[in-house]
Amino acid sequence: MARRRIIAGNWKMNKTPSEAVALCAELKDLVKNDAVDVVYCVPAIDIVPVVEAVKGTNVHVGAENFYIEDKGAFTGEISAPMLKDAGVEYIIIGHSERRDIFGENDVLINQKVKKAFEAGLKPILCCGESLALRKAGTYQEWIKRQITWDLSGVTADQVKNLVIAYEPIWAIGTGETATADQAEEVCKMIRETIAEMYDAPTAEAVRIQYGGSMNAGNAAELLSKADIDGGLIGGASLKPDFGKIVNA
Numbered sequence: 327m328a329r330r331r332i333i334a335g336n337w338k339m340n341k342t343p344s345e346a347v348a349l350c351a352e353l354k355d356l357v358k359n360d361a362v363d364v365v366y367c368v369p370a371i372d373i374v375p376v377v378e379a380v381k382g383t384n385v386h387v388g389a390e391n392f393y394i395e396d397k398g399a400f401t402g403e404i405s406a407p408m409l410k411d412a413g414v415e416y417i418i419i420g421h422s423e424r425r426d427i428f429g430e431n432d433v434l435i436n437q438k439v440k441k442a443f444e445a446g447l448k449p450i451l452c453c454g455e456s457l458a459l460r461k462a463g464t465y466q467e468w469i470k471r472q473i474t475w476d477l478s479g480v481t482a483d484q485v486k487n488l489v490i491a492y493e494p495i496w497a498i499g500t501g502e503t504a505t506a507d508q509a510e511e512v513c514k515m516i517r518e519t520i521a522e523m524y525d526a527p528t529a530e531a532v533r534i535q536y537g538g539s540m541n542a543g544n545a546a547e548l549l550s551k552a553d554i555d556g557g558l559i560g561g562a563s564l565k566p567d568f569g570k571i572v573n574a
């Protein structure tokens with residue numbers, strides 16, 4: 327079964343609402359490709375205008391964060407049902423910036439994955455190792471543990487609709503990309519982990535992205551690998567280059 331490619335932009339904290347609408351217009355024709363799921367994961371305040379701006383195009387909208395409760399006294403937070411109602415389809419969970427800067431641990435990340443599915447959102451679950459773990463050679467065990475914890479209690483049917491993004495922290499925003507072979511090694515290992523946790527059809531269905539300084543120059547080689555089904559793109563998602571990645 328061929329998995330459908332998914333190219334997602336992670337805009338991070340970069341565009342004001344009016345800048346976001348302008349970027350949608352700039353990218354509109356460049357990201358056309360009926361064979362690829364194209365997603366813009368945008369800051370919360372940009373969601374409503376971006377949903378409006380991409381209406382009638384092939385672009386899907388994702389969010390970058392939410393809190394696990396549906397409603398209540400959680401000043402400053404946004405819930406999964408709020409995102410769903412606003413037209414969001416995908417949600418990034420477990421990004422290394424949220425783990426490292428905002429202290430999100432695997433217990434919370436697991437709760438977020440379950441809540442996202444409950445609300446009808448598709449999680450893009452991020453995992454990946456630090457440079458220290460890469461150098462120590464223990465990165466595979468680390469990633470396996472992240473996946474096992476983050477998917478605790480998640481069903482096979484849910485995992486079939488999950489996207490996993492392998493993002494080595496040392497490659498995020500650094501200009502240093504994992505080689506296609508390094509990325510494939512880990513993406514393959516993640517798929518094998520899913521096969522062990524669930525079964526072969528679930529492992530075949532789950533889509534796995536690479537993320538970390540993916541750009542117009544290196545995308546085609548990374549995406550040519552058997553277990554790399556797409557990309558999660560930060561810096562290059564804010565530029566016309568994003569269209570080249572979509573069509574790589």
Ligand code: PGA
Pocket residue numbers: 336493497498499500501537538539540558559560561562
């Ligand atoms: P980058 O970010 O493409 O700028 O390295 C990727 C990410 O953090 O998702």
